[in-house]
Amino acid sequence: MTHLPELRIGIIGAGLMGRGHAEVFAAHPMTQITAVARRPLEHAPGATVYPGYQELLDSGTVDAVSITTPDHLHADVMVAAARAGVHILVEKPFTTTVADADRAVAAIRSAGVVAMCLFNHRWVPAYAQAKDQMRAIGEPVVGYARKDDTIHVPTEMLGWADETTCAWFLSSHDVDLMTWLYDDEVVEVFATARYGKLRGRGIDTPDAMQIQARFGRGAVATFESAWIYPDTFPTMVDSYVTVAGETGVIQLDRQKENIQVATEDGYAYPRNMLQRVVHGVPAGAYRDAIHHFVDCAIAGTEPLITVESSRHVTAILAAAHESARTGKPVKL
Template sequence: MTHLPELRIGIVGAGLMGRGHAEVLAAHPQTEITAVARRPLDHAPGARVFPGYQELLDSGTVDAVSITTPDHLHADVMVAAARAGVHILVEKPFTTTVADADRAVAAIRSAGVVAMCLFNHRWVPAYAQAKEQMRAVGEPVVGYARKDDTIYVPTEMLDWADRTTCAWFLSSHDIDLMTWLYDDEVVEVFATARYGKLRGRGIDTPDAMQIQARFGRGAVATFESAWIYPNTFPTMVDSYVTVAGESGVIQLDRQKENIQLATEDGYTYPRNMLQRVVHGVPAGAYRDAIHHFVDCAITGTEPLISVESSRHVTAVLEAAHESARTGRPVKL
């Protein structure tokens, strides 16, 4: 019997996303979680616990690292991992400054390691099908992507919401998705941000942002993000995408995902496209994206999502925040 090659993985970041990565990676037949940074994870009971990411990388116990730290802390870990010759899976956004993105890309390409930012929406079946149908839609003309969260996310789920924004946390997914669907890059943005409700609760971050983007071939798109929906909303995330081309239109509404649930506590639409467990096994786009990275790391194949395209998402968002601050359009 041929022994399947194993990828030894370390997880840096033991919060919500770290637990999600661990659950998926622990169920993969060709991976072993050998190390975690700072504190243990339930799905990695046999992993060594290191006080920090540098000690983990220096230990020689990992072939790849999964980075699930808060948004603004990704870059240093990526650079250190690349210099250690370790493959890299990093949660979105890639980084929160272009300078950080550039040094991460340079380190990754210099080391020749496999690296991917986990823009998992490319594995949502409807979005992947939309990519295949873009030829029928024709040359893109205008698009709209909305991703809004309930107020639970910045007030309870994240303890670092004041160090990011709804656009970094939410629109990063949609910017990656739209540039992929358009097969084009953003060249100019104009953005606005609204502050108020969250500041009133002691969290210094925008309630909402809206980004108007112009692409290289002339198409335009709007990216909306907010995270002040009431917690009574039937899903934690309200997600909708539409693309109109010269020959047709595609609409993607993830508000309802096949199941509706009514209990004495409320009426909900449980989400199942990204993360679900089927007969005890993790499934969904989130799992498929992580498994794609594992396959690429084992075979040395370039992932579907390049670090350069992820750097572009960072550049769009950095420009958008500059535009929101100055009230002027910003060219990339």
């Protein structure tokens, strides 16, 4: 017996992340990719290709959209999708300005659609377990989150690195994770940015940023991001999180994910917590987060990640960039 999908999906953004979203939706038993914007996708061979996102939304062929455009282009698509009455899954960061975040949230809440920013780290098993263990370590005191990329990312993987920063691209994950673990909001930030290597290669974006954040209940956290690691580094991403509380500490090191591979070309730790394929089926935290969105869209329920919490991540990072520009602390 054939079961019809309950959710028709449109993919807006056909780059690396668009292909990742399409792979998950194509394998989900309750979804069908019916439309894509601008160009075909391998995992959506039967989908209609529309010249842009507005034409896709006007077609009436989708119940939800997956927005995987570059960071700075999310807001207009979310507002248009909300006005069209379709559910919204958007890649992180939610937006790159507070004004854009505010108009996206307003449009989403006015329309009553289900919307979620894909901060998929909340579905990494160790991170989810850390959330459950936070009570055991007492009131949060201090935290540190590092997410650094190899230089391949801003110079070859992304064609729009000068439209974003390592903090928007990388620390957005960690800011969402830490505010979730602390169950608190940031009230003040101080940040510094270092320019040089990437500017020397014609890409006007910081090599690295470091953000110190103070939370409402008094805890502090440092967020480090950089994307100039040499490509010889054994993983594309170097990721580490620690939280110390009044009665304990949690450490989360994702440098090694249970497999090591040595070949004549080098030594590597293949990543598998976020995205992997097991016996031909997509698996991992990335898939689990998208499946959560599908469940919420079908049921009409609020996702684990609210658009308001994602707006707060945008506000924190916007304040951090202002602090890096002025050299002064910025209150939220």
